[in-house]
Amino acid sequence: xxxxxxxFQYEIYLNGMNGTVPRLPTDLTRLEExxxxxxxxxxxxxxxxxxxxxxxxxxxxxxxxxxxxxxxMLRDVRERDLSVEVLGRTLPAPLALAPVGVLSIMHPxxxxxxxxxxxxxxxxxxxxxxxxxPLEQVAExxxxxxxxxxxxxxxxxxxxxxxxARAKASGYSVLVVTLDTPLLSWRPRxxxxxxLPFLRGVGTANYFTDPxxxxxxxxxxxxxxxxxxxxxxxxxxxxxxxxxxxxLLREHWDGPIVLxxxxxxxxxxLAADAGMDGVVVSNHGGRQVAGALAAADALPxxxxxxxxxxxxxxxxxxxxxxxxxxxLALGARAVLLGRPYVxxxxxxxxxxxxxxIRCLLAExxxxxxLSGHAGPATVGKSDLMEGPA
Numbered sequence: 196x197x198x199x200x201x202x203f204q205y206e207i208y209l210n211g212m213n214g215t216v217p218r219l220p221t222d223l224t225r226l227e228e229x230x231x232x233x234x235x236x237x238x239x240x241x242x243x244x245x246x247x248x249x250x251x252x253x254x255x256x257x258x259x260x261x262x263x264x265x266x267x268m269l270r271d272v273r274e275r276d277l278s279v280e281v282l283g284r285t286l287p288a289p290l291a292l293a294p295v296g297v298l299s300i301m302h303p304x305x306x307x308x309x310x311x312x313x314x315x316x317x318x319x320x321x322x323x324x325x326x327x328x329p330l331e332q333v334a335e336x337x338x339x340x341x342x343x344x345x346x347x348x349x350x351x352x353x354x355x356x357x358x359x360a361r362a363k364a365s366g367y368s369v370l371v372v373t374l375d376t377p378l379l380s381w382r383p384r385x386x387x388x389x390x391l392p393f394l395r396g397v398g399t400a401n402y403f404t405d406p407x408x409x410x411x412x413x414x415x416x417x418x419x420x421x422x423x424x425x426x427x428x429x430x431x432x433x434x435x436x437x438x439x440x441x442x443l444l445r446e447h448w449d450g451p452i453v454l455x456x457x458x459x460x461x462x463x464x465l466a467a468d469a470g471m472d473g474v475v476v477s478n479h480g481g482r483q484v485a486g487a488l489a490a491a492d493a494l495p496x497x498x499x500x501x502x503x504x505x506x507x508x509x510x511x512x513x514x515x516x517x518x519x520x521x522x523l524a525l526g527a528r529a530v531l532l533g534r535p536y537v538x539x540x541x542x543x544x545x546x547x548x549x550x551x552i553r554c555l556l557a558e559x560x561x562x563x564x565l566s567g568h569a570g571p572a573t574v575g576k577s578d579l580m581e582g583p584a
Contacts, residue, residue, distance in 0.1 A: 199275055200288065200560040203553045218543055219550050224514050226538035226551070234541055237390040238300040242537050244384030247485025255481055255512030258489035262521050262579045267567030275569045277560060281529050282369055282451040282472055282506050284341060287317040288556050289519065289529035289571050292536055292548075293510050294345030294371060296325030297398035301541035307336035309540050312548035314340030316556075321345050321371055321531065324358065325398040334365035343369035345455070347376060350433040352443060357407035359447045370448045371475065372441075375456030377434035380483045393427060396420055402427050441469045453508065456483075458493040460500035463507075473506035480511050480533055491525060495576075498526025516558025520566065523574045 207217060220226065231239050245252035277288040292313050299305040306328045313320035319341040322333050334342060344367035349355055359370065385391060392398050402408045403416045403423060416423040444452060453473035454466045463474050476494045478487045490511035498507045509527035513519060514535055522530045532555065539547035568574055 200277060200553070200556040201275075201564070203557040204561075217550065219539065219547055221554050223535045223551060223554055226535055226542065230538040230541050234301065237388045238541070240384035240388055241297070241300060241390060241392065242295070242534060242541075244382050245481040245485070246380040246382055246483055248383075249481065250485055251478055251483075251487045251489070252481030252512075254487075254489040255478065255491065256514075258491035259512050259518050259521055261581055261583070262491070262525070263582045264517065264520060264524075264562065264566055265578055265580055266565055267578075270567040270569075272564040272567065272569050275560060275564055277556070277563070277571060279529055279571050281508075282453070284319075284368070286319065286341070286529065288559065289523060289527075290552070290556065290559075291319040291321055291343070291508075291529060291531050292552075293531035293533035294321040294323035294373070295533055295537050296323040297327055297392045298537065298540060299327035299397060300392055301537055302544050304540075304544055306333050308545040309536060309548045310337045310340075310342070312536075312545045312552060314338060314342075315549065316552050317341070318552055319343055319369075321369075322367070323347075324401055325393070327398055327400055329400045329404045330358075330361055330367070331365050331404075334367070339366070342367050343371055343453075345371040345373060346444075347373055347432060348436060348444075350430040350435075351407065351411065353407040353410075354402070354405060354430065355443070356447050357405050358401065359444070361401075361405070363448070363450075369451045369453060370444065371453045371455050372444060373455045373479075375477070375479050375483045377432050377436065379432075381485070382482065393431075394424060396424055399424065399427050438465055438469055441471065445470055451506075453506070455510075457497060458488055458490070460496045463497045463501040463505065467501050467504040471505065473508060474501065475508045475510055475531060476527070477510045477531075491522070494522065494525040494527060502526055516555050516560070516562050519555065519559045520562045520574060521579060523571050524576060524578045 279286050279289045306326045310320045310333050314337040321343040323345050324347040344362035451472035455475035456477050457463050457474040466474050476497050478490050506528050509522045510531035513530050519530050536548050536551045539551035
């Protein structure tokens, strides 16, 4: 990349000379409130909401806030390179867009808009199984840009195999398997609105276009959409899966496999023993278990346990460039960004997602430099101190 990500700030200031200010806030923590004001309570609650009383989502933020950066002086940071090697690929920065389903509830252009924004900046886009747009169409929108596929591991092994074959044929290079959603958690914001998009056939595009899924239906989806929805609900997740079942995925996917939702070091070790390539330390942004451990508190233990065997990624609570820095210092190789880009999409489509990516990486670049680092590789434990949140 020519120049630095941080140069975005000068672009903004120069645009100000002709009276142009950014359409969205540059403090990405403000996007949630704006989205709450502009979008309906159902969609907003679905994205912003968490399990139970929201305590895990709050803990995610508190765990990052509690850790404070210790800047170091008089180090040469003129030339910076934010690129990192992740799972055998070179990324322009330690960032990917996390898999978030049903994006059509936020913006009509849905996943393709977010995917195009990611592709334009070289940031990997992770497509959710539960997308509003079939995976082939999202791939088409991205050209040859880096894309990963997230699997909600269904009960029906034929559908799982079909999804993997389709993803491989469409150029998705990494498989991200979400393990923390064998059941849908108790989510009061959704329950209070009685709002679950899947029951309206939203977020089911990959299933309804899948030959293995369709083969199990008595009538085509188009003729009996309600029956299709009920079949989807019955096979979407499988609380009976165990570690030996991973062999099926390894058999049908020859690229890297990353397990998402790991919080315990022993689970990370089991992932390594099962021949996996990486883990995402994540509590699903607080959406699955109320009262759970904050993801940032789990990260150091997992990184210590398997950092030499697996690629350790992180999500849950990341809102700013400073958060990215902290995650790297705690042992992550890269972070997945979730809700902020979804708010950007809801507020301003593809341009909103682009704005979020550029703001986050500009702030990360500046945080890195101002803390005495010219690249992510030198960031470590000694760059943080724990203080009161």
